[in-house]
Amino acid sequence: GENVEQHPSTLSVQEGDSAVIKCTYSDSASNYFPWYKQELGKGPQLIIDIRSNVGEKKDQRIAVTLNKTAKHFSLHITETQPEDSAVYFCAASKGRRDKIIFGKGTRLHILP
Amino acid sequence: EAQVTQNPRYLITVTGKKLTVTCSQNMNHEYMSWYRQDPGLGLRQIYYSMNVEVTDKGDVPEGYKVSRKEKRNFPLILESPSPNQTSLYFCASSKYRGPGEKLFFGSGTQLSVL
Numbered sequence: 001g002e003n004v005e006q007h008p009s010t011l012s013v014q015e016g017d018s019a020v021i022k023c024t025y026s027d028s029a030s031n032y033f034p035w036y037k038q039e040l041g042k043g044p045q046l047i048i049d050i051r052s053n054v055g056e057k058k059d060q061r062i063a064v065t066l067n068k069t070a071k072h073f074s075l076h077i078t079e080t081q082p083e084d085s086a087v088y089f090c091a092a093s094k095g096r097r098d099k100i101i102f103g104k105g106t107r108l109h110i111l112p
Numbered sequence: 113e114a115q116v117t118q119n120p121r122y123l124i125t126v127t128g129k130k131l132t133v134t135c136s137q138n139m140n141h142e143y144m145s146w147y148r149q150d151p152g153l154g155l156r157q158i159y160y161s162m163n164v165e166v167t168d169k170g171d172v173p174e175g176y177k178v179s180r181k182e183k184r185n186f187p188l189i190l191e192s193p194s195p196n197q198t199s200l201y202f203c204a205s206s207k208y209r210g211p212g213e214k215l216f217f218g219s220g221t222q223l224s225v226l
Contacts, residue, residue, distance in 0.1 A: 009152070032211030043116070043202050043217030044155070051211070089155060093211050099170075100215065104154035 002027040004092050006103030014111050019080055021106045023090035024072040030092040033066060033073045034100070038087040048075070077108075085110045114139045118203050118218035125193055126226050133188045133221050135203030141216075143209040144186040145170070146178065148199040149220075155202070161186055162209060193225040 003026040013019045025033075031052035036044035050057045050064045050073065057064050061080075066073040077084055087107050093100040116137045125131055137144065145160040147170075157170030161180040175197055177189040186205075190197060201221045206213040 006154075034214075036215075036217075041219070043204075043219050044215075045217065046214045049212075049214075098210060099157065099160070100209075102155040104152065 002030060002092060002094070002101045004090060004101050004103040006090050006106055008106060009104065010107045010109070012109040012111055013080055015080055015082065017080055019077045019084070019108055021075045021088055021090070021108070022072060023074070023092075023103050024070075025092040025101075026071070027092070027094065028068075028071060029094045032093050033064070034091050035062075035064060035075050036089045036091065036102075038089065038105075040086070044087075044089055080110050082110050082112070084108060114216065116203055116205055116216050116218040118201075118221050120221060121219065122222050124224045124226065127194055128192050131190050131193060131223075133190075133201060133203075133223070135186045135188065135218060136184050137186075137203075137205040137216065138184065139205065139207070139216065140183065141205040141207050142183070143207070143213070144180065144203065144205045145215075146176070146186070146188050147202045147204065148172065149202060150199050158188070158201075160209070193223075195225050197223065198225045199223060 006023045034049035037047045038044040063076045087105045089105050090103040119134045142163045146158040147155045156172045159178040161167045203218040204215045206215045
């Protein structure tokens with residue numbers, strides 16, 4: 001079955017710098033890759049997603065890139081701010097009615 | 113407001129004492145699911161439901177039961193809780209299961225089994 005590996009498990013960056021979180025997936029049939037952000041005391045919330053027919057997607061300070069050949073995708077956060085501190089989960093899924101597989105999460109700390 | 117509501121937020125219990133964690137969504141979603149979150153293990157699916165009266169096991173179903181008698185509710189039942197079920201639990205829902213379907217999560221239930 002599908003396996004999603006996420007790195008790093010913890011990441012600390014200075015406020016204003018960029019942060020990059022990387023994920024790899026095993027099933028080449030996967031075609032949908034969402035990213036969820038979990039703030040302290042809350043449930044995960046979808047922040048951005050990308051489909052396999054697109055190489056990059058941006059939404060203000062966050063962007064996701066996808067390399068189908070290498071089977072990896074990344075989350076990029078630019079000009080990081082204190083409110084970016086959270087746990088981030090990548091995920092992958094394929095055909096309709098197939099389940100979503102989550103990575104183990106990355107705890108991002110934004111240092112003042 | 114569209115939301116998934118879980119109760120309780122915090123629960124401390126003793127081994128063997130049956131408990132139920134409730135989950136309700138107000139978005140008329142067909143798909144609902146339970147996850148547990150443990151340090152270093154991420155989100156693991158316990159059970160899911162594709163629609164009313166349709167439930168199936170996820171990756172870690174042992175020790176749990178669910179039911180889906182109504183579309184909006186999906187309670188998680190621990191018939192005889194054990195300490196290894198101490199965890200943070202999340203209920204989630206989406207319109208359907210599949211690519212492109214945004215999952216809406218509840219705020220979580222922190223369970224401690226002594």
